[in-house]
Amino acid sequence: MGYIAQALYDMDCDVKLWDIHAYGHSQNDVAQAIKHLDFDLVGVSAFSTQYAYTKWLARELKKHHPGKIILGGALPTFNPSLILERTDIDICVIGEGDTTIKSVVRDIDHLERVRGIYFRKDGEIVANPPQDYIKDLDSIPFPSYDIFPTDVYFKHIGFFGIPARRTINLVTSRGCPYHCNFCSRTFTGVRLRSIDNIIEEIRLLKERFHIDSVFFCDELVLINQKRAYELCDKIRKLGILWGCQGRVNTVDLDLLKYMKSTGCVYVGYGIESGSQKILDSM
Numbered sequence: 555m556g557y558i559a560q561a562l563y564d565m566d567c568d569v570k571l572w573d574i575h576a577y578g579h580s581q582n583d584v585a586q587a588i589k590h591l592d593f594d595l596v597g598v599s600a601f602s603t604q605y606a607y608t609k610w611l612a613r614e615l616k617k618h619h620p621g622k623i624i625l626g627g628a629l630p631t632f633n634p635s636l637i638l639e640r641t642d643i644d645i646c647v648i649g650e651g652d653t654t655i656k657s658v659v660r661d662i663d664h665l666e667r668v669r670g671i672y673f674r675k676d677g678e679i680v681a682n683p684p685q686d687y688i689k690d691l692d693s694i695p696f697p698s699y700d701i702f703p704t705d706v707y708f709k710h711i712g713f714f715g716i717p718a719r720r721t722i723n724l725v726t727s728r729g730c731p732y733h734c735n736f737c738s739r740t741f742t743g744v745r746l747r748s749i750d751n752i753i754e755e756i757r758l759l760k761e762r763f764h765i766d767s768v769f770f771c772d773e774l775v776l777i778n779q780k781r782a783y784e785l786c787d788k789i790r791k792l793g794i795l796w797g798c799q800g801r802v803n804t805v806d807l808d809l810l811k812y813m814k815s816t817g818c819v820y821v822g823y824g825i826e827s828g829s830q831k832i833l834d835s836m
Contacts, residue, residue, distance in 0.1 A: 555599055556697025558626070561652050563698055565659060571701045576710075581610065588614050594621050595659070598643075600629040612642040624658060626651045634672035638679050646672040650728065652694060654685050691728060691747040696755050704763055719795065721767040722759050726752050726785075727774040734826075744774065749784045756792055767795040769820075776800035776821075779809055790816040797821065 555571060562569045570593075574584055596615060600608045612623050622644040630637050630646035637643050647654050647670060654670040661667045665675070670685025688694060699722070708720045729744040759765045775798040776782050782805075789796060797820030810821070827833050 555597075556699060556702065557652050557694065558597065558655050559698040559701045560695050561655055562659065564695070565656060567659065569698075569701065573703055573706075576703050576706045584611070585614050589618050591615075591619065593619065595624060595662070596621060597624045597626060597655070599627040600625060601627060602629050602632055605629060608643075609641045616642040622662065624655070626655075630672070634681075635679050638672060638674055644673060648672065649685065650687060652688060687729070687743060687745070689745060691745050692751045696758065697724075699759065699763065708763075719767045720763065720765045721769060722763065722765050723769045723771045724752070724755060724759075725772040726770050727772050727777070730773060731777070744777070746774070746777070746781070749781070749788055752785070753788050753792070756789070756794070760792065760794070765794070767797075770796065770798040773799050773801075773824075776804045776809075778804065779806075782809055783812065786812055786816040786818075793817070795819050799824070 559569050559571060572587075579587070596619070598608060598611060608625065608629060612625075615623055623642065624645045624647060625637060625641075625643045626647040630643070631648050634646035634648060637646050645658060645665065647658075649670060651670075654668065657668040658665070658671065665671065665673045666680065666682065669683050672679060672681050674680070704722070707722075725747075727744065727746045731744045756765075756768055759768070775785065795817045797818060799822045802823055805821075813821070
């Protein structure tokens with residue numbers, strides 16, 4: 555959402571973000587607050603596990619506002635037609651939305667021109683051609699962190715059992731080289747930010763928000779050992795704790811020990827299944 559917000563700021567749009575989960579709002583709280591919102595477009599991001607809540611939220615928004623509702627994230631990327639058939643969502647963004655959201659805003663009255671979306675028109679679902687993915691991730695402006703309630707995050711979110719840390723999540727890559735059939739990242743190709751670009755963002759976050767820990771929330775921080783060692787060498791100088799996700803087939807004990815020596819305190823692995831038959835089928 556930070557990347558989407560920055561893309562809209564670049565178009566001089568007035569952008570507001572409401573992190574419902576950060577404040578622990580109940581559905582009744584949300585329903586009451588929606589009555590007082592004023593917007594031309596509203597964007598919602600959702601995982602596949604949030605279908606029921608997203609359906610409810612879209613229905614509540616439509617009760618009080620005629621503006622179009624745009625859904626992005628894993629949920630619409632997997633099955634946009636189903637979302638448009640069964641919810642009050644108006645537009646589904648497929649895959650990454652940095653470029654697509656700008657096109658939606660520019661051509662809101664001519665959605666047939668916008669690549670990378672599904673939408674409803676005259677009772678029918680229209681599937682537009684896919685959007686081109688951004689190849690050079692270093693060319694993308696850093697997310698608009700100022701739009702987030704960072705003080706709430708710092709107050710309530712610990713760092714893997716270590717309390718009182720000022721932690722921010724960031725991504726080092728997009729896409730994935732693997733082709734798991736349950737994952738929305740399967741079809742996007744792999745693109746990596748340079749290590750220097752990543753370090754520059756962390757430095758900015760240290761200066762602006764005084765963070766002391768970072769979690770790399772994409773799956774490819776450990777895509778290869780050369781890149782992992784380079785990250786370790788450069789992040790060591792920042793004096794922060796960090797954590798990441800990875801795959802067991804891309805690390806060894808020497809790398810893990812080296813990561814620990816540079817401040818890494820957590821590596822998460824997706825086990826998926828204890829059955830080799832199931833793993834093979836995925």
